[in-house]
Amino acid sequence: MSTDGGESIEACRRRLTAALQAAGKTPAGLEARRILGHVLGLGDADLVLKGDEPLDAAARAALDAMLAERLAGKPLARLVGRQGFFDFELDLAPQTLVPRADTEILVEAVAGFFGQKDRALRRFVDLGTGSGAIAIALLRQFPQALGVATDCSPEALAAALANAGRLGVAARLEVRCGDWFDALSNLTGADLSGPDFAGPFDLIVSNPPYIRDDVIETLEPEVRVHDPVLALSGGADGLDAYRAILSAAGRHLAPKGLVALEIGHDQADAVSALGDSLGFQRHRLVHDLAGKDRVLLFTLKENN
Numbered sequence: 220m221s222t223d224g225g226e227s228i229e230a231c232r233r234r235l236t237a238a239l240q241a242a243g244k245t246p247a248g249l250e251a252r253r254i255l256g257h258v259l260g261l262g263d264a265d266l267v268l269k270g271d272e273p274l275d276a277a278a279r280a281a282l283d284a285m286l287a288e289r290l291a292g293k294p295l296a297r298l299v300g301r302q303g304f305f306d307f308e309l310d311l312a313p314q315t316l317v318p319r320a321d322t323e324i325l326v327e328a329v330a331g332f333f334g335q336k337d338r339a340l341r342r343f344v345d346l347g348t349g350s351g352a353i354a355i356a357l358l359r360q361f362p363q364a365l366g367v368a369t370d371c372s373p374e375a376l377a378a379a380l381a382n383a384g385r386l387g388v389a390a391r392l393e394v395r396c397g398d399w400f401d402a403l404s405n406l407t408g409a410d411l412s413g414p415d416f417a418g419p420f421d422l423i424v425s426n427p428p429y430i431r432d433d434v435i436e437t438l439e440p441e442v443r444v445h446d447p448v449l450a451l452s453g454g455a456d457g458l459d460a461y462r463a464i465l466s467a468a469g470r471h472l473a474p475k476g477l478v479a480l481e482i483g484h485d486q487a488d489a490v491s492a493l494g495d496s497l498g499f500q501r502h503r504l505v506h507d508l509a510g511k512d513r514v515l516l517f518t519l520k521e522n523n
């Protein structure tokens with residue numbers, strides 16, 4: 220590639236940071252480094268070490284194009300095709316939701332439950348796995364656990380499996396395509412050598428689509444335009460997925476098992492009532508960092 224003797228990597232970093240800052244894309248410094256790192260194929264340390272090197276014309280053009288897309292509202296994660304979750308990175312596909320920090324709270328609530336002395340997480344199912352964020356985080360935190368990840372999007376499942384492979388947990392993960400628990404119908408213990416993956420499960424976990432259909436049009440463009448509608452839409456009252464999951468969960472849950480669900484900030488009462496009517500007792504309601512209702516944990520009622 221030819222160089223035009225022009226802008227250095229460091230000067231470009233400063234220019235990108237200023238442009239992002241002016242457009243309110245924060246943290247601007249981090250975003251600028253991620254864009255530069257993605258286009259140049261360099262980590263943070265090399266961006267500093269090579270800061271005086273001039274950019275060639277092709278790299279400049281690629282950086283300017285990516286900056287323009289970012290300023291036009293494309294999310295950074297979609298631009299670079301990756302998103303951090305806990306201490307690891309997930310590759311994204313157009314069909315996967317960008318994993319959110321709120322979902323780390325769901326994983327932490329599950330880890331808190333199974334971190335207690337008389338409870339073991341041996342096998343779980345993650346319904347609507349998307350990029351595999353929840354399943355992979357659990358497999359990393361619980362090295363003895365086996366997981367099944369389902370989704371109705373085959374492209375999402377392919378992304379989840381690729382992420383699991385890159386992160387070294389694919390041997391403990393089965394993926395199945397289909398509608399909620401229906402995806403499990405062709406799952407047998409023979410799918411993998413070793414313990415039976417077929418359930419019953421110690422944990423049924425899901426971050427399902429939970430946005431009311433009439434709210435979707437009002438979402439920020441970064442979400443509405445760039446996240447797949449299948450990952451957002453919870454039907455007319457936002458509760459379709461909870462109905463489907465909770466009405467079948469009792470048949471797949473081990474006797475002392477846990478159902479862990481991410482919820483919308485205004486859905487705790489409705490989802491708790493749904494759980495109660497379908498044989499579950501609320502074990503815990505967990506708030507997010509903003510203090511909003513975010514996660515519900517259920518166990519089976521004693522008399523079930």
Ligand SMILES: C[S@@+](CC[C@H](N)C(=O)[O-])C[C@H]1O[C@@H](n2cnc3c(N)ncnc32)[C@H](O)[C@@H]1O
Nearest residue numbers: 316318347348349370371398399426427428450
């Ligand atoms: C809110 S996203 C969550 C993705 C991922 N678990 C996460 O937390 O980042 C919901 C996921 O459910 C999947 N989904 C939607 N409807 C489904 C259905 N009927 N059966 C199975 N999965 C479904 C979507 O494709 C999407 O991947």
